[in-house]
Amino acid sequence: MARLDRHDPIKVAVTLENYLGTMLPTPSTSHVNSDRIYEPAEDSFLLLDTISSPTESAFLARRFAHNLEVPLVLEVGTGSGVVLAFITAHALEILGRTDVLTVGVDINPFACTATEQTVMQACRETSHAMYLGCLNADLSSCLRHGVADIVVFNPPYVPTVELPRLLTAEDSNLCAEIDAFEQESRLLSLSYSGGKDGMEVVDRLLDELPLILNEERGVAYILLCQQNKPGSVAQRIEDWGRGWSVEAVGQSGKTGGWEKLQILRICRIGVDEALGRRPLLH
Amino acid sequence: MKILTTSFLTCAVKACKSSPLSFPLHYKDAELEQSDIAYNPRFLINILPRIDWDAVRVTATELGFTVPEEKPELPALDASSSTDTIEPADEKTLRELHTLLLETEVREGKLVCGNCGHEYKIKEGIANFLLPSHLGEFELFPFCFLH
Numbered sequence: 001m002a003r004l005d006r007h008d009p010i011k012v013a014v015t016l017e018n019y020l021g022t023m024l025p026t027p028s029t030s031h032v033n034s035d036r037i038y039e040p041a042e043d044s045f046l047l048l049d050t051i052s053s054p055t056e057s058a059f060l061a062r063r064f065a066h067n068l069e070v071p072l073v074l075e076v077g078t079g080s081g082v083v084l085a086f087i088t089a090h091a092l093e094i095l096g097r098t099d100v101l102t103v104g105v106d107i108n109p110f111a112c113t114a115t116e117q118t119v120m121q122a123c124r125e126t127s128h129a130m131y132l133g134c135l136n137a138d139l140s141s142c143l144r145h146g147v148a149d150i151v152v153f154n155p156p157y158v159p160t161v162e163l164p165r166l167l168t169a170e171d172s173n174l175c176a177e178i179d180a181f182e183q184e185s186r187l188l189s190l191s192y193s194g195g196k197d198g199m200e201v202v203d204r205l206l207d208e209l210p211l212i213l214n215e216e217r218g219v220a221y222i223l224l225c226q227q228n229k230p231g232s233v234a235q236r237i238e239d240w241g242r243g244w245s246v247e248a249v250g251q252s253g254k255t256g257g258w259e260k261l262q263i264l265r266i267c268r269i270g271v272d273e274a275l276g277r278r279p280l281l282h
Numbered sequence: 283m284k285i286l287t288t289s290f291l292t293c294a295v296k297a298c299k300s301s302p303l304s305f306p307l308h309y310k311d312a313e314l315e316q317s318d319i320a321y322n323p324r325f326l327i328n329i330l331p332r333i334d335w336d337a338v339r340v341t342a343t344e345l346g347f348t349v350p351e352e353k354p355e356l357p358a359l360d361a362s363s364s365t366d367t368i369e370p371a372d373e374k375t376l377r378e379l380h381t382l383l384l385e386t387e388v389r390e391g392k393l394v395c396g397n398c399g400h401e402y403k404i405k406e407g408i409a410n411f412l413l414p415s416h417l418g419e420f421e422l423f424p425f426c427f428l429h
C-alpha cells in the first residue's frame with residue numbers, strides 16, 4: 001500500500017492518485033447472509049490490499065512467469081468468497097496472467113454457496129482466471145498433495161476458551177432438523193474461533209502446508225492477529241529448514257506501534273536460492 | 283463442480299492418501315449439466331502438464347465421454363505466443379477437452395473412494411467432503427478409540 005507523506009501536500013496528492021488509480025474493485029457480497037457466514041471485514045480487505053499491492057503482485061508475477069504450467073490458487077475458508085472472487089477477477093493484475101485456476105474450500109456449506117455466487121458475479125465482465133468451484137471440506141483434507149501453488153488463508157484467529165466442534169457428515173444430513181439459531185451461531189463461530197492463542201486451526205493448516213504446497217513454486221499468505229504471536233509463528237517456519245522463507249508482507253490497525261493484523265508470506269525456496277541467501281525475516 | 287476438479291481431489295480419509303486406489307475418485311449417479319464457458323486454448327494447453335491422463339480417461343469413461351488414448355502433446359504457450367498455429371486435429375481435441383473438463387458440471391451425485399469405498403455427496407454442484415465423526419475425528423483425538 002502506498003505510504004503517504006503528510007509534510008508534502010503535492011506528494012500526497014500524487015501518491016494518492018497513483019494509489020487510487022491502481023485500486024482494483026472489491027467484489028460485491030451484498031447477497032451474503034451475515035447470520036451464518038463471515039462478512040468481509042478489515043482482515044479480508046487487508047488480504048486484498050496486500051495481494052494486489054505493487055510489491056506482492058510483482059513478486060507473484062515474477063514467480064509464476066517462467067513456468068508456463070497453469071498455477072492453482074487455493075483459498076482455505078472462503079467465507080463470503082470476497083478474497084477468492086477478487087483473485088479470480090483480477091488474476092491478470094495480480095499474477096500477470098489469466099491462465100490461472102482458482103478453487104475454494106470451506107467447512108460451512110452456506111459459505112460454499114455464497115462463494116460460488118460472489119465469484120460468478122465478480123467475473124461476469126472482465127477477463128479473469130478459471131474458477132473451479134468451492135468444496136465443502138475441512139482445510140485441505142480433500143486435495144491431492146502438492147497441487148496448490150498459492151494458498152490464501154484468513155483463519156479463525158480469535159483466541160477463544162473453546163473451539164466449536166467441527167462439522168461432520170452427520171451435521172450435513174441433520175442440517176434441517178437442528179435448531180436454526182443454534183446452527184447458525186455455530187457456523188459463524190467456526191469462522192472466527194481459534195481456540196488457545198487463536199492458533200488451533202492455524203496450527204492444523206501449518207501442518208498441512210508442506211504437503212499441499214507445490215514443492216518448487218508454493219507460496220502461502222496467512223493472516224494473523226497480534227495474539228497469535230506472528231513472530232513465533234515465523235520462527236517456527238524458519239525452523240522448517242532451508243527450503244522455506246517467511247516474511248511479513250502486510251499489516252494494519254497500527255495504534256501506538258501495536259500492529260493488530262499481520263500477513264505472513266510463507267514460501268518454498270529452490271535449492272539454489274537457499275544456498276545463495278538466508279531467508280529474511282522482517 | 284467442474285469435471286477438471288477431479289484432477290485435484292482425493293479421499294479425505296488420511297489413511298487413503300498413500301493408496302493409488304484413492305485417485306481418481308469415481309463418479310456415481312452423476313447428473314450433469316452443460317454450461318457455457320469461453321474457449322481458451324492457452325489455458326487448456328498450459329493445464330495439460332498438470333493433468334494425469336489415465337485418471338481423466340477413467341473419469342471420462344464413467345461419465346460417458348471419450349478422450350484420446352494418448353495425452354495430446356502441445357508446446358506450452360506464453361502470453362505473447364499466438365494460438366493461431368494450433369493444428370486442426372489438436373484444435374478438435376482441445377475443444378473436446380474444453381467441453382468435458384470445463385463446461386460439464388456435476389450438479390448431483392457422488393464421488394466414491396476406490397480404497398475405502400466412502401461416498402462423498404455432491405449437491406447443487408457442491409461436493410461435501412466432511413467425514414462422519416468415526417472417520418474424521420480419530421485423527422485429531424486418537425483416544426476416541428478407547429471408548
